[in-house]
Amino acid sequence: KRDSSFGGLKDEHVKYFKELLGAESAVIDGLSQDATEDLEPFNSDWMRKYRGHAKVVLKPKSTEQVSKILKYCNDNRLAVVPQGGNTGLVGGSVPVFDEIVINLQRMNNIRSFDEVSGVLVADAGVILEVADNFLAEKNHIFPLDLGAKGSCQIGGNVATNAGGLRLLRYGSLHGNVLGIEAVLPDGTVMNDLSKLRKNNTGYDLKQLFIGGEGTIGIITGISIFCPQRSQAQNVAYFGLESFEKVQQAFVEAKNQLSEILSAFELMDGRSQRLLSIVKESKLPIEGEHPFYCLIETSGSNTDHDGEKLEKFLEYVMEQEIVSDGVLAQDKTQINELWACREGVPETLSHWGGVYKYDLSIPIKELYTLVDDTREKLTKAGLVGDDDSYPVVDVVGYGHMGDSNLHLNIPTRRFDKAVEKELEPFVYEWVAKRNGSISAEHGLGIAKKDFIGYSRTETMIKLMKQIKDLYDPNGIMNPYKYI
Ligand code: FAD
Ligand code: MLT
Numbered sequence: 001k002r003d004s005s006f007g008g009l010k011d012e013h014v015k016y017f018k019e020l021l022g023a024e025s026a027v028i029d030g031l032s033q034d035a036t037e038d039l040e041p042f043n044s045d046w047m048r049k050y051r052g053h054a055k056v057v058l059k060p061k062s063t064e065q066v067s068k069i070l071k072y073c074n075d076n077r078l079a080v081v082p083q084g085g086n087t088g089l090v091g092g093s094v095p096v097f098d099e100i101v102i103n104l105q106r107m108n109n110i111r112s113f114d115e116v117s118g119v120l121v122a123d124a125g126v127i128l129e130v131a132d133n134f135l136a137e138k139n140h141i142f143p144l145d146l147g148a149k150g151s152c153q154i155g156g157n158v159a160t161n162a163g164g165l166r167l168l169r170y171g172s173l174h175g176n177v178l179g180i181e182a183v184l185p186d187g188t189v190m191n192d193l194s195k196l197r198k199n200n201t202g203y204d205l206k207q208l209f210i211g212g213e214g215t216i217g218i219i220t221g222i223s224i225f226c227p228q229r230s231q232a233q234n235v236a237y238f239g240l241e242s243f244e245k246v247q248q249a250f251v252e253a254k255n256q257l258s259e260i261l262s263a264f265e266l267m268d269g270r271s272q273r274l275l276s277i278v279k280e281s282k283l284p285i286e287g288e289h290p291f292y293c294l295i296e297t298s299g300s301n302t303d304h305d306g307e308k309l310e311k312f313l314e315y316v317m318e319q320e321i322v323s324d325g326v327l328a329q330d331k332t333q334i335n336e337l338w339a340c341r342e343g344v345p346e347t348l349s350h351w352g353g354v355y356k357y358d359l360s361i362p363i364k365e366l367y368t369l370v371d372d373t374r375e376k377l378t379k380a381g382l383v384g385d386d387d388s389y390p391v392v393d394v395v396g397y398g399h400m401g402d403s404n405l406h407l408n409i410p411t412r413r414f415d416k417a418v419e420k421e422l423e424p425f426v427y428e429w430v431a432k433r434n435g436s437i438s439a440e441h442g443l444g445i446a447k448k449d450f451i452g453y454s455r456t457e458t459m460i461k462l463m464k465q466i467k468d469l470y471d472p473n474g475i476m477n478p479y480k481y482i
């Protein structure tokens, strides 16, 4: 239900926004002005599961404009949704009712880069891939990479505390983000754009914004520690018989590849089968394997790293840990192998809807949940090959190196009967093993009712106190997890 304490949009508000931003930065529908741009892309999420009804999308160009917008919204009790690239997977980036969308896409400047320390300072609206390409020219790398890099923004990445494909190597944004510039709901600019790696002076307040999902303020700039880009990249893709063997391969990879290991990703056979159907292409290795893994190494010497990886692959095949495998021979092949992993999320949306669960699970039992869920849905008569069944399949993939499973249920339509089988079953299963119901995507609206499976009442109460302190009128991203 819409919170009636929030004001409705009036002509005078529209006038204020237009004067502040200029017509082209205030996309407005249905009031005195016709829409200058289609609002639909700002109102619906990547999964097409959540849809809001914002009549206004604001695209500020500066921190000062963000500050003025938020102060005005706060004074007039107008609810807002911060939005980056709108690639989030928990419905957090779109309005629920008529909240005003504040999209950061026009704040897209790189502010500075220090080639000695590797510290990048940039606007929140810079696209992740743009930031990484900029850094590549300077022999550095953004310490985060993910399939949505072409659309997501670094501010959105920080707001979700995205994990991605190389967390195993570069660690979490909680460690790499050195500073944040953010605007609080009352217009206060919190300038904490520190470039220091070490700064133990009281509470580290920026951490609240990392993974805060736009509930206490808008991130307008970040400073981040970027490592040296590795000269050499090697990638292997292989098939395995069981999850037991996947674990053995992971241990062996850590042993043999240690400091050059930069990714260890898992895809089950079902996710790869669906990928090859949707992409109408053959997988890189012959045969059908219950599990596939992708290993990447990043080091300083291609030949030396390649040799190590080759030796590793020989060993695991000799030991019958791995059934079959392939080593990329050039950059094109590296991209082809990565596409088998990065293409999975898009593939799974192919049939219509997909139920997505992003979970941290103790590694030994990581895949058991996929089997248990498949069994439950199959017993309920919901899984099948023809259109009369809602569920296409039950698949698992994810970041093996981080014990992070993505349990996905691609469906032909979103269906209450399917949802009833899945929730709270999945959350109870994870809570029983002391896992997390959100490893890297956040809670948004999708998981707002389930936070109690991963956090105690005391923790939730403390979070609410923080929310009230920063956002007493509750205008920031309302109806979401807090
Ligand atoms: P949005 O989707 O626009 O917003 C996400 C949340 O952050 C919302 O709550 C929004 O209100 C808030 N927000 C956005 N910008 C700001 C800001 N400037 N200030 C305050 N709040 C803000 N995630 C992973 O962790 N690992 C992955 O490997 C991964 N792969 C993905 C692959 C694909 C194909 C897709 C579609 C998504 C993937 N994601 C992954 C999800 C991930 O959360 C997002 O891709 C990304 O981090 C969100 O950035 P965005 O700019 O699109 O933010
Ligand atoms: C991934 O690892 O591919 C992303 O987190 C997206 C997803 O979970 O589908």
Ligand code: ZN
Pocket: 164, 398, 399, 406, 440
């Ligand atoms: Zn992921």
